[in-house]
Amino acid sequence: MAASARRLEDPPGSAFLLAALGAHAAARFAERIAALDVTPAQTGLLRAIAATPGQSQQVLAQLLGTPPSRLVGLVDSLADRGLVERRRNPTDRRLHALHLTADGATLVERIETIGREHDDAILRSLKDSERARLRSLLARIAEDQGLTPGVHPSYRRL
């Protein structure tokens, strides 16, 4: 009989801590933005459209790493609420260029505010210098792991 009897409390590794904390942060953020009646997926799409307006759904789907069919429902839900517009491209009428409406733009602003509050809530136990250190470490891992900056990997196959 080997020693085993590993306790549940000793964490199995930093990567697990990372995953657990990431899920926690994501869940908390989802709670916050629920007040605005948006889901994390919608938020990511709004952010992407705000960053590069006028793109086709195809391009956007590739950027986010999601099947195009999934974008349809997402865009629908935002378009129905008047936050996003599908503008047909006159020269190529297959394309739907996505743009934010005025309402959509102000919503993105609110989301960014909530994001900053969320950030503070999650990191409240760290001093500013420690926050900077953490951010730098995380950024290095993210780059090494090939994450596209500003895009949440959950669009891919989750």
Place this chain on the structure above:
Amino acid sequence: MAASARRLEDPPGSAFLLAALGAHAAARFAERIAALDVTPAQTGLLRAIAATPGQSQQVLAQLLGTPPSRLVGLVDSLADRGLVERRRNPTDRRLHALHLTADGATLVERIETIGREHDDAILRSLKDSERARLRSLLARIAEDQGLTPGVHPSYRRL
């Protein structure tokens, strides 16, 4: 027209980085253990049983933060493969005490090995001293945020 035009690349905050990296780490881990034909949820349950054997499903459900009905299927899938045993408690025949079989124990060992490899893969861009620093920062946040150590929050309402 305000300045806006935030680029997608500048990350919206460390909490977002955390969430993105956590999702990435979780997805990669899921890929690894898929070779053993287990899901992350099953892995967490196996770990919990290994840490505190003989517990009832009710207690386990509360520890993991999941509705008991969700445990049933999880335990079923592991029991069908002979990794976990449900033992009726003779003094209180309502309870099902959960234990690992020999196969289950060796599987947990393999999962721990994979976990260490996974850890190295995620953190490969960091020196040992930096890994220690990161771990300490993450642990502090996790404690401050009230995460139960060793338990992945995704069992709760995801």
Place this chain on the structure above:
DNA sequence: AATAACGATTACAATCCTGAACGGTTCACC
């Protein structure tokens, strides 16, 4: 002009989770 390629959409099936209801068992209390 015919056919292939392409963007967006729809249809469909598969998966997973939640919440309530259900049998079997034990406990509390009169």
Place this chain on the structure above:
DNA sequence: GGTGAACCGTTCAGGATTGTAATCGTTATT
């Protein structure tokens, strides 16, 4: 001691989400 409440595990139906493949309209190719 017997009756009803509480409890454990299970089951069941409903809802939400996602990926694959077929479909429709439009454009490019030859």
